[in-house]
Amino acid sequence: MKKLLIMCGTGVATSTVVTGKVKEWLEKEGLKDKVNLYQSKVADEINRIHDYDIVVSTTIVPEHIKDHVIDGLPLLTGMGIDEMYEKIKKRIKN
DSSP states (O other): OEEEEEEESSSSHHHHHHHHHHHHHHHHHTOGGGEEEEEEEHHHHGGGGGGOSEEEESSOOOGGGGGGEEEOTHHHHSSSHHHHHHHHHHHHHO
16 A cells, blocks of 8 residues: 655645545545545644655745655646656556
8 A cells, every 4th residue: 555645834724735635536536545645734744754655745844855855736727737647657656
């Protein structure tokens, strides 16, 4: 089971919206049973970032964890959604 973290600046508003969209997508793709979803704020997760298999963020993250994080802004802007979901799917299947 993969651990997927969705985070934003406060762990409340945008991460809630993104979590809902990712849940719907996981169900549609038949991947819901392969992932445990977590939601938080960046400040709380910086030192635990590698505890998660997949991290999606809607806010800027420190340089030293950028390679571990998928940009979640496409779910707010509507641009680049398919590419973002492909990155998530690839990490779920690896």
